[in-house]
Amino acid sequence: MESDASGGKVWYEDTVAIVTGANKGIGYSLVKRFAELGLSVVLTARDKSKGSKAMDSLKELGLERNVYFCQLDISDSASIRSFAFWFQSRFDGFDILVNNAAVCYNPMGENSIDHAKTVINTNYYGSKLFTEAMLPFLRHSASTSRILNISSRLGTLDKLKNAKVKALLGDKETLSEERIDMVLSVFLQDVKEGRWKTQGWPEIWTDYSVSKLALNAYSQVLARRYDGVVSVNCFCPGFTQTSMTDGKGNHSADDAAEMAATIALLQPKALTTGKFYAGSTTRGDTVAIVTGANKGIGYALVKRFAELGLSVVLTARDESKGSKAMDSLKELALDHNVHLCQLDISNSASILSFVSWFRSRFDGFDILVETFCAFKAKKGKEVCGLATVEASCCKQHFYPSLY
Numbered sequence: 163m164e165s166d167a168s169g170g171k172v173w174y175e176d177t178v179a180i181v182t183g184a185n186k187g188i189g190y191s192l193v194k195r196f197a198e199l200g201l202s203v204v205l206t207a208r209d210k211s212k213g214s215k216a217m218d219s220l221k222e223l224g225l226e227r228n229v230y231f232c233q234l235d236i237s238d239s240a241s242i243r244s245f246a247f248w249f250q251s252r253f254d255g256f257d258i259l260v261n262n263a264a265v266c267y268n269p270m271g272e273n274s275i276d277h278a279k280t281v282i283n284t285n286y287y288g289s290k291l292f293t294e295a296m297l298p299f300l301r302h303s304a305s306t307s308r309i310l311n312i313s314s315r316l317g318t319l320d321k322l323k324n325a326k327v328k329a330l331l332g333d334k335e336t337l338s339e340e341r342i343d344m345v346l347s348v349f350l351q352d353v354k355e356g357r358w359k360t361q362g363w364p365e366i367w368t369d370y371s372v373s374k375l376a377l378n379a380y381s382q383v384l385a386r387r388y389d390g391v392v393s394v395n396c397f398c399p400g401f402t403q404t405s406m407t408d409g410k411g412n413h414s415a416d417d418a419a420e421m422a423a424t425i426a427l428l429q430p431k432a433l434t435t436g437k438f439y440a441g442s443t444t445r446g447d448t449v450a451i452v453t454g455a456n457k458g459i460g461y462a463l464v465k466r467f468a469e470l471g472l473s474v475v476l477t478a479r480d481e482s483k484g485s486k487a488m489d490s491l492k493e494l495a496l497d498h499n500v501h502l503c504q505l506d507i508s509n510s511a512s513i514l515s516f517v518s519w520f521r522s523r524f525d526g527f528d529i530l531v532e533t534f535c536a537f538k539a540k541k542g543k544e545v546c547g548l549a550t551v552e553a554s555c556c557k558q559h560f561y562p563s564l565y
């Protein structure tokens with residue numbers, strides 16, 4: 163059971179999560195993870211027999227107790243209506259919706275737009291229609307109501323070369339569903355008239371990327387609509403071994419689901435909205451060392467890295483202060499991949515002992531953040547705020563915000 167900083171429970175058995183497209187891949191792994199964490203989960207699948215098979219697998223793992231199955235094809239409004247009816251007759255509301263279901267008809271390395279309409283209708287309009295149909299049943303709580311849209315880095319704004327479309331979708335204050343519809347109809351018209359390659363649309367898996375671009379933009383609209391009431395974020399799992407990638411990828415569906423669960427279940431204190439989280443392709447293998455991390459920027463950065471699933475070494479010159487920081491991370495359920503080691507960077511013996519401790523546990527690190535720079539910034543010698551540190555150290559690993 164997850165608990166909040168005061169030790170109170172946040173996720174109960176009556177916390178209800180719905181996951182779309184959950185008969186296999188990341189969706190299935192996410193249902194499994196939620197079930198392991200003690201939530202009640204609705205596993206949905208468009209194919210009834212595939213959904214039943216997924217339920218059988220959960221049974222074999224002893225995880226089916228609080229998992230409920232219902233057929234749902236997000237591209238079919240009748241199926242959405244019948245799901246809503248089924249849901250209403252069994253539950254008095256839900257807390258978490260993960261829009262995971264998606265299609266992509268391109269094998270790796272190919273870029274056909276033969277199924278553009280289906281891809282847009284499923285990945286964007288399907289997820290949107292399902293969300294809108296279920297919103298009346300979403301329990302409104304600033305701390306526990308969440309929508310997580312499983313998206314893709316392929317659909318971030320930087321993949322667009324079309325300046326007009328970029329400007330239309332990039333202004334998050336004026337972004338609207340109508341504007342997203344307009345962009346999509348321009349795209350589908352470009353497809354129909356055979357000029358989609360020259361109009362500055364994303365170059366990899368173009369139709370899929372445009373569908374995710376729309377999903378990201380819709381997430382911004384929703385985040386604004388429900389600001390302070392429901393947290394709405396996007397998450398890109400990174401290159402994951404599922405049928406969508408012909409089994410290729412840098413990590414398993416279980417790994418991707420663990421990252422997604424971390425984002426979906428952020429502690430109320432750490433809760434965000436309107437963000438785009440991207441899983442690192444190497445995630446748990448990515449090791450970050452943060453010096454002077456028992457408080458302030460260093461501590462905040464360790465927390466952020468841990469939320470994103472990196473392995474982090476928290477260092478502090480005073481071991482007892484470091485232990486206290488570890489206790490705080492424990493209360494936030496973020497201590498899983500955080501390791502404490504005493505380190506006084508002004509003391510060479512301490513540095514040598516840190517190096518020997520590090521060598522005995524890790525085969526290398528990827529990110530080193532010296533918060534000493536931040537200290538110097540205070541003295542006016544060097545400007546190195548948290549944002550700068552995030553940008554310079556972690557750009558390849560995650561994007562704190564889409565816009």
Ligand SMILES: NC(=O)c1ccc[n+]([C@@H]2O[C@H](COP(=O)([O-])OP(=O)(O)OC[C@H]3O[C@@H](n4cnc5c(N)ncnc54)[C@H](OP(=O)(O)O)[C@@H]3O)[C@@H](O)[C@H]2O)c1
Nearest residue numbers: 183185187188208235236237262263264401402404405406
């Ligand atoms: N794998 C990656 O590298 C990667 C990277 C970035 C983002 N993502 C995103 O991660 C999410 C999960 O993908 P995955 O990799 O786990 O792919 P996957 O194994 O192909 O799973 C996709 C799931 O969506 C379901 N689905 C498709 N159309 C549906 C519809 N109309 N209604 C309901 N369910 C439908 C599929 O059902 P069927 O079995 O019936 O087809 C399947 O359960 C997707 O949103 C994808 O875009 C994946």
